[in-house]
Amino acid sequence: GNVLMWIRNKDFRAFERASQAAKSMGTHVIALHVISPGDYKSHGRGARRIDFMMRNVKELRSELKEKNIPLVVRTITPRKTVPKEIISFCDEFNITKIYANIEYEVDELRRDAVVVHLARESGKAAFFVHDCIIVPPGMLLTKEGKPYSVYGPWFKKWVETVNENDNLLETSEDPEANDESVRKDKSLHSLFEEEIPSEVEGYECADAEKMAQLWPAGYHSARESLGRFLEGKKGKEADDIFQSSKVKEKKAAVENYPEGRNRPDVDGTSRLSPYLAAGVISPREVVQKARKMNKGSISQGGKENGFSNWISEVAWRDFYAHVIVAWPRVVMGRAYNLAMESVCWEYEEDQVKAWKEGNTGYPIVDAAMRQMRETGFMHNRCRMITAMFLVKDLMVDWKNEVGEAYFMQHLMDADFASNNGGWQWSASTGTDPQPYFRIFNPFSQSEKSAQSYSDPDGAYIKRWVPELKSLSGKALHDPFHKLDKASFKKLGYPEPIVDHNEARKRALRRFKTPGEK
Numbered sequence: 001g002n003v004l005m006w007i008r009n010k011d012f013r014a015f016e017r018a019s020q021a022a023k024s025m026g027t028h029v030i031a032l033h034v035i036s037p038g039d040y041k042s043h044g045r046g047a048r049r050i051d052f053m054m055r056n057v058k059e060l061r062s063e064l065k066e067k068n069i070p071l072v073v074r075t076i077t078p079r080k081t082v083p084k085e086i087i088s089f090c091d092e093f094n095i096t097k098i099y100a101n102i103e104y105e106v107d108e109l110r111r112d113a114v115v116v117h118l119a120r121e122s123g124k125a126a127f128f129v130h131d132c133i134i135v136p137p138g139m140l141l142t143k144e145g146k147p148y149s150v151y152g153p154w155f156k157k158w159v160e161t162v163n164e165n166d167n168l169l170e171t172s173e174d175p176e177a178n179d180e181s182v183r184k185d186k187s188l189h190s191l192f193e194e195e196i197p198s199e200v201e202g203y204e205c206a207d208a209e210k211m212a213q214l215w216p217a218g219y220h221s222a223r224e225s226l227g228r229f230l231e232g233k234k235g236k237e238a239d240d241i242f243q244s245s246k247v248k249e250k251k252a253a254v255e256n257y258p259e260g261r262n263r264p265d266v267d268g269t270s271r272l273s274p275y276l277a278a279g280v281i282s283p284r285e286v287v288q289k290a291r292k293m294n295k296g297s298i299s300q301g302g303k304e305n306g307f308s309n310w311i312s313e314v315a316w317r318d319f320y321a322h323v324i325v326a327w328p329r330v331v332m333g334r335a336y337n338l339a340m341e342s343v344c345w346e347y348e349e350d351q352v353k354a355w356k357e358g359n360t361g362y363p364i365v366d367a368a369m370r371q372m373r374e375t376g377f378m379h380n381r382c383r384m385i386t387a388m389f390l391v392k393d394l395m396v397d398w399k400n401e402v403g404e405a406y407f408m409q410h411l412m413d414a415d416f417a418s419n420n421g422g423w424q425w426s427a428s429t430g431t432d433p434q435p436y437f438r439i440f441n442p443f444s445q446s447e448k449s450a451q452s453y454s455d456p457d458g459a460y461i462k463r464w465v466p467e468l469k470s471l472s473g474k475a476l477h478d479p480f481h482k483l484d485k486a487s488f489k490k491l492g493y494p495e496p497i498v499d500h501n502e503a504r505k506r507a508l509r510r511f512k513t514p515g516e517k
């Protein structure tokens, strides 16, 4: 029989493990991608991310065609019929083995359990492999055999495990399938010719053209971003949008990463997240490359440099994937820390609107929210600042359709585990969270963060909040308090929508005693 390579939401590459296994069966390989609007809806996926996915399907299709693997696309709705339809597809094309990459969210695991069952019933076999993170969930346990909830010891174990198991970072060239007989097989040949949709109804992307410039699809684009970050290779013109401050010397960003990762005004991070989230490039490949450039070392054991520091950030992806597997309640709208669920929330329509649109009167928050709306990306430090502002200053429940869901809608790298992990961290409800009493001051955050200055010259603020372009020094970070009334008024910039000191006291009180006002 033939073999199905089922390409899901996180593996838009000729993915190694499944395709390798499939190849070893010595049969024809057929790749299938399912458009499942019901899943998009229930996961709150945004049009940008769906559009990026469809662009990647197209790229992957031509890549696979070269190897004589047809990639076909089917729209299946309602979503609960996906398993049954997969089996019918297999029957239609004489497929007896199904390979796919495990997705760790609850609905997806349930779906796959049904697929395994139906496959078995109809004399087929379904194989699910770990391919979207580096260390499979469940592999790292404490001495008591429990999953880790704190990143530090988890990461130590992660490093040990990766160092001890060479296969975890192994990437293999995708198979030289080139099985020309597929084309000669009449029933399969037509699959190469099928039209594939370029968009999904209801998910038309309003700024598709701009997004395609900023985030071109395909493995080669991901490799270019990696080369720009690790080797200082020239990026594309559209990259300039991420560089607000002038750069003095042109080195590879990785060399400055320990500082650059806290500086939204410089293009100091890899911006690989959309590619990693969609699986256009493998996390194994990027870590392996960084390790090689770091003379074979993953972690410096305390003495961090850009490479090891960066690898430890890539590991956060694994950590949050492990968290959703160990505590699936977080996938079902619950806080990791259940005690924090009864915190008393507020919801002021106007304030929420101001947050979404970047009109809060807090320059760094506004710059960041506008950056996300314009580019589909937000710097990590700013994600923490804006998320914490919504939760602690506006006291809005991030689990309703506003916080986490709003990021899912707008981020090009939107990924449930990492996004939820980031929100739980900022909201002090997560596994290894920011303690509730450590509340960022959004005015001084832009001037100075824990490690260094976030936006020392305010170049990032000026770039995204042009109303403040004429300002400098402290006024740029806090115009309302630092300017006289008349000068402030002239700016046409909003007054702060809440008083941070008051809001801080309210948050401290409510987080200290969940349930009380």
Ligand code: FAD
Pocket: 261, 269, 270, 271, 272, 273, 274, 276, 277, 310, 313, 314, 315, 316, 317, 320, 378, 379, 380, 381, 383, 384, 387, 407, 411, 413, 414, 415, 416, 418, 419, 420, 421, 422, 423, 426
């Ligand atoms: P780099 O600094 O170059 O890091 C390399 C890679 O490591 C990233 O591409 C990413 O895959 C991974 N990574 C880095 N930091 C983290 C982290 N804290 N958690 C998980 N993975 C990390 N990341 C997403 O991929 N998707 C999301 O939906 C998402 N939502 C977030 C929401 C909030 C509230 C917060 C605080 C963080 C969120 N992050 C998310 C994590 C992080 O902000 C982004 O991964 C990072 O900013 C992407 O930029 P980069 O590729 O240049 O990262």
